[in-house]
Amino acid sequence: MITLTRLARGRWTVPAVAGLLIAISFLADRVLNGDLAGDLAMIAAAVVAGTPIVIKAFNALVARVIGIDLLVSVAAMGAVIIGEYWEAAAVTFLFAVGHALEAATLNRTRSALAELVAVAPDVAVVLRAGDQVEIPAAQVGNGETVLVKNGAKVPVDGVVIEGTGGLDEASITGESIPVEKSAGDRVFAGTVSTGGFFQVRATGVGADTTLARIIHRVEEAQDAKAGTQLFMDRFSAWYTPAIMVLALVAGLVSGDVVLGLTLLVIGCPGALVISIPVSIVAGIGRAAKDGILIKGGEFLETSAKITVVAVDKTGTLTKGRPRLTDVTVLDPSMDRAQVLTWAARAEAGSEHPLARTILDAAAAEGSTVRGLPDHTQPIPGKGITATADGHRILIGNLALLEQYGISDTSSAARTAETLASAGQTPMIVAVDDWVVGVVAVADEVRQDAARMVADLHAAGVEKVVMLTGDARLVAEAVGSATGVDEIRAGLLPEDKLNAVLELQREGHTVAMVGDGVNDAPALATADIGVAMGAAGSAVAVETADIALMGDNLLKLPEAISLARRTVANMRQNITIAVATVALLLLGVLLGGVTMSIGMLVHEVSVLVVIINAMRLLQRTRQHAPQPTQQVPARDRTAHQNV
Amino acid sequence: MNTTKPITHTILRAEGFSCPSCVAKIEKRLGRIDGVEKVKVHFASARIEIDHDDSVSVEDLIAAVAKAGYTATKAAF
Numbered sequence: 208m209i210t211l212t213r214l215a216r217g218r219w220t221v222p223a224v225a226g227l228l229i230a231i232s233f234l235a236d237r238v239l240n241g242d243l244a245g246d247l248a249m250i251a252a253a254v255v256a257g258t259p260i261v262i263k264a265f266n267a268l269v270a271r272v273i274g275i276d277l278l279v280s281v282a283a284m285g286a287v288i289i290g291e292y293w294e295a296a297a298v299t300f301l302f303a304v305g306h307a308l309e310a311a312t313l314n315r316t317r318s319a320l321a322e323l324v325a326v327a328p329d330v331a332v333v334l335r336a337g338d339q340v341e342i343p344a345a346q347v348g349n350g351e352t353v354l355v356k357n358g359a360k361v362p363v364d365g366v367v368i369e370g371t372g373g374l375d376e377a378s379i380t381g382e383s384i385p386v387e388k389s390a391g392d393r394v395f396a397g398t399v400s401t402g403g404f405f406q407v408r409a410t411g412v413g414a415d416t417t418l419a420r421i422i423h424r425v426e427e428a429q430d431a432k433a434g435t436q437l438f439m440d441r442f443s444a445w446y447t448p449a450i451m452v453l454a455l456v457a458g459l460v461s462g463d464v465v466l467g468l469t470l471l472v473i474g475c476p477g478a479l480v481i482s483i484p485v486s487i488v489a490g491i492g493r494a495a496k497d498g499i500l501i502k503g504g505e506f507l508e509t510s511a512k513i514t515v516v517a518v519d520k521t522g523t524l525t526k527g528r529p530r531l532t533d534v535t536v537l538d539p540s541m542d543r544a545q546v547l548t549w550a551a552r553a554e555a556g557s558e559h560p561l562a563r564t565i566l567d568a569a570a571a572e573g574s575t576v577r578g579l580p581d582h583t584q585p586i587p588g589k590g591i592t593a594t595a596d597g598h599r600i601l602i603g604n605l606a607l608l609e610q611y612g613i614s615d616t617s618s619a620a621r622t623a624e625t626l627a628s629a630g631q632t633p634m635i636v637a638v639d640d641w642v643v644g645v646v647a648v649a650d651e652v653r654q655d656a657a658r659m660v661a662d663l664h665a666a667g668v669e670k671v672v673m674l675t676g677d678a679r680l681v682a683e684a685v686g687s688a689t690g691v692d693e694i695r696a697g698l699l700p701e702d703k704l705n706a707v708l709e710l711q712r713e714g715h716t717v718a719m720v721g722d723g724v725n726d727a728p729a730l731a732t733a734d735i736g737v738a739m740g741a742a743g744s745a746v747a748v749e750t751a752d753i754a755l756m757g758d759n760l761l762k763l764p765e766a767i768s769l770a771r772r773t774v775a776n777m778r779q780n781i782t783i784a785v786a787t788v789a790l791l792l793l794g795v796l797l798g799g800v801t802m803s804i805g806m807l808v809h810e811v812s813v814l815v816v817i818i819n820a821m822r823l824l825q826r827t828r829q830h831a832p833q834p835t836q837q838v839p840a841r842d843r844t845a846h847q848n849v
Numbered sequence: 850m851n852t853t854k855p856i857t858h859t860i861l862r863a864e865g866f867s868c869p870s871c872v873a874k875i876e877k878r879l880g881r882i883d884g885v886e887k888v889k890v891h892f893a894s895a896r897i898e899i900d901h902d903d904s905v906s907v908e909d910l911i912a913a914v915a916k917a918g919y920t921a922t923k924a925a926f
Contacts, residue, residue, distance in 0.1 A: 263918065267874050274874075310865045317895055324862065327925055345925060413925065426894040484893045 218310060221259055222303040228252035229296050249292040256299035257283045275475045278451070282471040282802060289464055297803035298472060305477075305810030312817045316485050319492025319824060320429070323422050326378040326397040331362030334406070344396070345413040355405040361398045364411030367391065372403015379417060379742050380757030381498025393743055420748045421756070424502075425495045429488045433504030435777065436483040446788075450474030465802070466795065472805045473791045478812040482780035485820035490773030493823050498756035499766045500741070506752045509734050510770035515715040516668050516763070517707060517729070520675035520682060523720050523739065523760070524689050525650035529561060531568035532631050533647040535622045546644035548574040550636045553593040553600040556583030561632070564648050586610070590634065601637040602646075613640050630684025632677065649681075655760040656689040662764035667771060672710065674703045674729070703729040718753075720763060737763060769823075776823055780816045787812035856886060859907055861897040863914060863921040875917045882913060897921060 232248035239245075257280065264276035279302050286295035314321075328344040334352040344362035347353060352368065355361050361374065373385035378397045385401040388394060394407055397418035413419065432440070451474060458467020487504045494501050501507050521527050534543045551569035554562035556579045569576060580595035589610065590603015601607055605623065608616050616635075622645045623633040631647035660671050672693040675682045682696035695706050707729045710717045719726065719733030730736035730751075738744070738751035740758040748754050755762045791808055794800030800808075866872060872890040875897065879888040884904040890897050899910055907923050914921040 266917070313866070314864060320894065324924070419925075426891070426896055429893040430891040430896075488893050 218307045221256055222300060222307055225252045225256035225296070225300045225303060228255060229300060232293075232296070246292050249296045250287065252296040253283060253287060253292065253299050256296065256303045260299060260302060275477065278447075278471045278474050279806075282468045285464065285468045285471075286802060291465065291802075294465075294802045298806045301803065301806040301810055305806075305813060308810075308814055309817065312814065312821065313481070313485065316489040316817065316820050316824070317492065319489070319496045320422070320425055323378065323397075323418070323425065323495060326360070327418060327422070328360045328362040328396055332356070332359075347409050347412045349409055349412060351409050353407045353409055355394075355400050355407055357400055357402050357404065359400050361394050361396055361400065361407065363396050363407065363409040364416045365394055365407040365409045367394060368406050368408050370403060370405040372405055373401040375399045375401050376742075376757075377498075379421070379498065380759070381496060381762070382757050382759060395742060417742055417745070417748065417756075420745060421495065421500060424500050424748055424754075425491060428491050428501060428503040428506075429484075431503030431505065433483070433487065433508050435508065435781075436487070436504060439479065439483055439781070442479070446479065447474055469795050469800065469802045469805055472802045473788070473795055473800075473809070475809055477809055478780075478784035478787055478816045481813065482784040482816050483777055485817055486773055486777040486780055486823065489820040489823040490769060490776065494766060494769050497762065497765065497769075498742075498759075499762055499769070500748065500751070500754040500756065501766070501770065502752050506735060507770050507773055509716065510718070510753065510767055511774035512716045513718045513735060513767055513770075514669045515672060515710050515717045516663055516670075516767075517672045517674055517703075517710065517717055517719045517733065518691070519703070519721040519726055520673050520677060520685055521650060523653075524656045524673060524685055524691075525652050527650065529564045529632070529648045529650045531564060531646065532649040533626055533645075535626075535645045535647075536643070537618050537622065537645065538641065538643040541643050543644075544572060544574055546636055547572060547646060548576065549600055549638055549643060550602055550634065550646045551576045552580055552595045553583070553591060553602045553636075556580045556593055557585065557591050559585070559591070561634070561648055565634075565646065598639050601640075602634050604633075604635065608635060608637060608642070611637075611640060613637060613642065616642065618642070619645060624680070627678060627680035628684060630681055630688065632681050650685075652685055652688045653760060659760040659763060660690045662761060663767065666764045666768040668764075668767065670715070672706070674698055674706055701728070704732055707732050718767070737766075739763075773823055776820060780819055783812060783816055783819070856900050856902055859899045859901065859910060860924040861899070861907075861910060861914065861921040862924045863895045863897055863919045865919055866892055866895045875914055875919065878917045879910060879913050882909065885910075896924070 228248050229252045232245045232252065235248055236242070236245035260276050261280045264274065264280040267274045267276055279298065283295045283299050286298065330341055331344045331347045332339050332341050332354045333347055334354060339354060347363050353363055353365060367388050367390050369390060371387065371389040374388050374394060375383065375385050376395065376398045377383045379395045388405065394405070395418060396416040450470060454467045454470035454474060457470055458464055487507065490507060491501055501510065518524055534547050536543055536546050547569050551566050551574060554565045555576045566576060580593040582594040583591060585591045586603065586607060589607040590601065593600045601611060605616060605620055608619065619635045619642045623635060626633040626645065626647040631649040633645050633647045635645050636643050663671050670692045672695060673682060673686055673691045674695050676698050677696055679696040682694050686694045698706065703726060707717055707719055717733045718735040718737055719730050720737040720739060721730050735752045737753045737755065738747035739755050741747035741751060741754035742756040753766055755766065787808060791800060791805055795805065872892045876888050876890045879885055879897070879899060882905055885899060885901045887900040888897070897914065901910070911921050911923070
């Protein structure tokens with residue numbers, strides 16, 4: 208009994224037996240010339256292939272669902288009754304084969320997610336009272352010390368407290384190059400040690416890990432229905448009953464039972480109902496594997512329409528870690544160290560982000576400033592003034608000097624402008640109303656920034672706009688280094704929001720990339736808010752429309768082109784499904800399409816749709832010099848063919 | 850006899866979902882089990898979410914899904 212059920216459960220058992228019986232029937236017809244034997248074999252084939260379908264149809268009816276199984280059952284039984292044994296056998300056989308193929312291939316479109324689920328760690332080795340204890344990963348307590356050995360999977364989210372080594376973070380960020388980790392670094396559950404030995408303090412366990420959040424996010428995204436899908440759902444809800452009525456009416460009016468039964472077979476909504484979900488599941492799954500989380504089908508459709516990408520300069524185009532780049536001495540009686548020391552003394556009392564840069568640079572050159580100035584006053588938009596050791600120090604821009612009535616500023620102005628045009632932020636230093644020099648800091652442009660902008664253009668984005676609070680000259684230097692199309696400089700956080708609104712009013716679909724802290728309003732207003740380096744932030748994973756898990760700039764163009772490919776794929780699938788149904792209907796009504804041909808075409812269209820969606824799962828990295836470079840070219844021709 | 854039973858939220862991940870209308874069968878079958886409050890079957894991600902009280906075990910749920918013709922396993926999260 209058990210072996211019988213197992214045999215019956217096997218995906219290919221039923222189609223194989225039915226196929227064999229059909230072959231026997233043909234053989235009996237030819238060799239024995241016996242109609243009866245042939246017919247009996249054919250009926251047996253129909254019974255073998257049809258019984259599971261009838262059982263499913265019955266179960267569905269009990270659950271008050273009118274499904275495809277019912278349509279096929281009625282059609283097959285009708286065919287047997289009117290003596291069309293071959294048709295009955297062929298329809299049920301093809302349906303069984305198609306179903307087995309569908310189940311096998313459809314699972315493949317979900318493979319990306321299945322792989323993510325599979326990386327979830329099972330066991331953890333924790334240090335309890337000095338002993339190494341192996342426990343289920345979900346039972347690690349927050350704050351416990353977990354050991355990660357060479358080649359082992361990190362079982363929890365946490366912070367390295369001791370040890371160094373490499374981690375393959377591909378499951379989280381999509382980057383397969385191992386990352387070096389040492390004390391103080393964050394690690395994620397599901398990443399794999401490539402060498403070394405760590406002790407990790409657990410900060411997140413089980414459902415509270417970044418991996419669990421990613422899986423959750425991806426599943427929700429795959430289930431969220433895009434506008435197009437809701438339309439198709441409504442369409443197919445009407446389509447099946449409509450076909451059944453049409454079959455009944457056509458059968459009754461023409462008195463042609465075969466016509467009615469054939470229409471029933473054609474009425475299976477197979478390709479139609481799965482055309483959109485398969486593309487979305489494959490597209491979102493593929494993206495997740497590359498460390499790109501897309502919130503759902505709707506966001507995929509919007510991302511495919513992006514015409515403008517607005518990027519925050521600091522932290523996106525630049526590294527967000529300014530360095531001292533220049534010290535110009537303008538007072539001949541002073542040297543570089545003295546100018547820098549004066550600047551540092553004033554900055555010691557400042558809370559400005561650049562103050563830290565100056566202090567660190569001064570310390571690195573041997574002039575550590577201790578203590579605070581007697582008095583510090585920030586002048587918004589201009590700089591600061593400080594009093595130290597009885598001297599008044601000014602550090603800031605020309606406007607600050609003017610405010611304090613310093614007359615001889617020509618050389619300072621010239622130096623400042625030269626530095627600014629080179630992309631550095633100049634700060635003029637004056638002691639007791641006498642200009643002594645100019646210090647300049649700059650934020651390094653990220654290595655991939657220019658390529659990201661070029662790739663965005665290649666992905667079909669019309670315009671890349673840089674938004675920054677920095678001065679125009681500095682912004683322009685970064686702009687020309689990266690190739691952005693438009694620069695909006697000197698913006699306050701609320702101006703960034705207005706810039707996004709303005710672009711939207713011009714009719715653009717705007718994606719905004721930012722750190723999510725002071726850009727929050729602009730990110731929320733943009734059609735697509737993109738968070739970078741989201742792996743470390745639970746909020747970013749859960750709220751960003753597109754979350755790029757790693758800190759790789761090139762993932763952004765990759766996400767947009769993947770969205771475009773997925774939406775194109777979806778459209779192709781809808782076209783295939785609708786065209787198949789239309790052609791079949793036409794074929795039946797004009798004559799020539801039999802039940803078995805109808806079922807064959809039908810099952811083929813379902814498989815074509817699934818296989819088309821599976822193309823999205825292929826790796827199509829434009830930049831990696833790999834053998835897969837052929838793929839994009841093939842993709843393009845395929846697009847044109849459909 | 851306690852009147853307020855604690856409700857457990859169980860997520861199963863299933864295999865072999867091949868047509869969106871099949872999922873309704875699973876929903877109905879699970880819904881008929883005593884102690885099951887709410888069932889939601891997601892076709893695209895092949896997930897089954899069930900709210901049930903402690904009179905129903907996860908094995909019962911998996912068995913019911915198997916009767917509808919699908920293999921399912923309990924998801925860790």
